[in-house]
Amino acid sequence: MRKQVDPIIDRYRGDRTAIVAILHEINAAFRYLPREALERVSEQLSIPLSHLYSAATFYRSFDLEPCGEHEIQVCLGTACHVRGSELILDALSRRLGIKPGETTADSKYTLKRVNCLGACALGPLVSIDRDYHGHLTAHQAERLLEAYEDEDA
Numbered sequence: 688m689r690k691q692v693d694p695i696i697d698r699y700r701g702d703r704t705a706i707v708a709i710l711h712e713i714n715a716a717f718r719y720l721p722r723e724a725l726e727r728v729s730e731q732l733s734i735p736l737s738h739l740y741s742a743a744t745f746y747r748s749f750d751l752e753p754c755g756e757h758e759i760q761v762c763l764g765t766a767c768h769v770r771g772s773e774l775i776l777d778a779l780s781r782r783l784g785i786k787p788g789e790t791t792a793d794s795k796y797t798l799k800r801v802n803c804l805g806a807c808a809l810g811p812l813v814s815i816d817r818d819y820h821g822h823l824t825a826h827q828a829e830r831l832l833e834a835y836e837d838e839d840a
């Protein structure tokens with residue numbers, strides 16, 4: 688753990704104000720924020736662990752549980768919701784057999800509901816591994832997921 692976390696901390700040269708950037712890098716490296724990694728940051732930068740957890744829970748982009756290989760975010764912000772994104776979320780949830788916030792048993796997919804992906808004109812919007820797919824129907828979203836499943840097969 689130290690081998691992976693220390694270089695990230697070092698890149699910011701002990702800058703305590705770079706906490707969010709450090710946490711982003713750790714989240715990207717592990718696909719979540721492992722407790723041991725947060726303890727190391729706390730120890731190295733003399734920041735209470737509770738402060739790190741506050742930051743980790745304040746920003747929705749952080750994960751405290753391991754994520755799947757593919758992160759699917761379905762936007763349920765107003766602009767997407769009025770265009771049917773709830774139906775997309777239901778369809779993907781059914782197909783994957785998991786609820787929003789969960790990861791499939793094979794650790795391939797994590798399904799998340801988010802409040803706005805910042806591209807409302809494209810709604811209803813789904814992001815998979817940070818690639819945006821706009822103007823989707825539930826059926827198209829399922830086909831899109833199938834393409835990822837085929838790629839992984």
Ligand code: FES
Pocket residue numbers: 762763764765766767768802803804805806807808810812
């Ligand atoms: S409401 Fe969906 S991107 Fe903004």
